[in-house]
Amino acid sequence: MNGAGVLKDRLTARALEEGFSKLGICAPDAVPGTAERLRAFLAAGHHGQMGWMAEREHWRGNAAALWPEARSVIMLAEVYTPEADPRDVLACPDRAAISVYAQGKDYHDLVKRRLKRLGRWLLDQAPEGAGIKVFVDTAPVMEKPLAEAAGLGWQGKHTNLLARDLGSWFFLGAIFTTLDLPKDAPEISHCGSCTACLDACPTGAFPAPYQLDARRCISYLTIEHHGPVEPELRALMGNRIYGCDDCLAACPWNKFAAAAKEIGYQPRVGAPELADLAALDDAAFRARFAGSPIKRIGRNRLVRNVLYAIGNSGLPALLPSAAALLGDDDSTVAEAAAWAIGRLSQVQDNGVGPDGAAW
Structure with missing residues (x-):
């Protein structure tokens, strides 16, 4: 195994130590069809009032354009699986139903903090001059297609990412780097005829x-x-x-959902x-x-x-x-x-x- 392969193995182990559930790597240009799908989505008006999607269409549709110097995109998954079925509250009309991800602390803060720690560790191991940028759902990055290309899971018929070993309940984070790390095989769909x-x-x-x-x-x-x-x-x-x-x-794949490790995702609301x-x-x-x-x-x-x-x-x-x-x-x-x-x-x-x- 070459040096890049060894570094990737160590990076994966470190990511798991940090609390991430899964890591995969793809090239920035690994999802060439994204730009066309995004254009069709915007042309149909399906984005509604989210004008920022159209304003940054060029970057959002082409991850390689966001940072041309990047050679690898490290995609990470962090689970927040609920302990009970979140639909139970729908039978309580005097109560408010709030999405599982929003019942704990803000995931942007928790995931980004973990990403930065992992990124600093990577730079400490990498040759001098290597660079990174970290993203958590706030930059024009199409995380789900990149995560599929990196082998973390696949986009289901509901357009969300799911995985055989994680279920549906996980956040995504990305580390763009100038390091040329070994790439993972993309995941394929396992939805079958299920609707x-x-x-x-x-x-x-x-x-x-x-x-x-x-x-x-x-x-x-x-x-x-x-x-x-x-x-x-x-x-x-x-x-x-x-x-x-x-x-x-x-989603039936939730029967294999991994348990959340981060206590910050426990319901406060x-x-x-x-x-x-x-x-x-x-x-x-x-x-x-x-x-x-x-x-x-x-x-x-x-x-x-x-x-x-x-x-x-x-x-x-x-x-x-x-x-x-x-x-x-x-x-x-x-x-x-x-x-x-x-x-x-x-x-x-x-x-x-x-x-x-x-x-």
């Missing part, structure tokens, strides 16, 4: 296997979408107020009561979600989502929580409050739920 993830989507956000229309995705609607959500879609959101795990949780969240002002919101990914969407968008959940709850007892926000300074929140009141008043007056079923 569990597509069938699980509450809003029909997948126009076809391996295609996502973000404009109908609850994760996009609750996190990225500014302003009011279309009434047709709000009614399908249930009590999901930040993200959605349905397509991930439905849980499934809070909708009434408590609706009462948050900006200061209380910031205090409650300090260090959480939820903080990035701000109080107004969170409360908007909470009001949609209240409107979907079928619980007239939550009417006062919505009524208190009719005069909110944010017009979107005030409109969401009126919508929720309309839905719950129908239940109260007629004993009929939002979907027309008897309550």
Whole structure:
């Protein structure tokens, strides 16, 4: 084995010591079809309000253009597997359903800290003049295609990455380096004829296997979408107020999911009561979600989502929580409050739920 091969073996061992679950390496130009797929996604308008995807299309579609000096992309997986089925909370209409990844500390901070430690170790072992850049979901890097090219897993029909030995629940991090390290074989799809993830989507956000229309995705609607959500879609959101795990949780490969090691991913937020969240002002919101990914969407968008959940709850007892926000300074929140009141008043007056079923 040559020196680069020895270094790769030592790097892999070090990555596991740091807490990562898996490491793979590919070339920066290993995913030549990415640019074309991205152009098609943008041309169809499937990115919705995420204008930053189009603004950095050149870099996002071509990892080699992001840093031309890079010779290898080291892709790393870090699991955050939940201990229980995250869909259980969907049967509790007075509670908020929050995506598993957002229930603990912000993964950006935890993964990047680990990546930097691993990167410093690599530079200490490498010849003088070697360079690295680390990325965690904040730069124009197509992590999922690169991770597939590096052999970590494959993009399922829901477009997320999954792996036979990790399941669905893992974050990705990338280290670009000028070192020319041995490359891994890409992974192939093991989805077969299964459509569990597509069938699980509450809003029909997948126009076809391996295609996502973000404009109908609850994760996009609750996190990225500014302003009011279309009434047709709000009614399908249930009590999901930040993200959605349905397509991930439905995957049969989760029977092989690895257990999370990082204690920072243990739930701190849980499934809070909708009434408590609706009462948050900006200061209380910031205090409650300090260090959480939820903080990035701000109080107004969170409360908007909470009001949609209240409107979907079928619980007239939550009417006062919505009524208190009719005069909110944010017009979107005030409109969401009126919508929720309309839905719950129908239940109260007629004993009929939002979907027309008897309550």
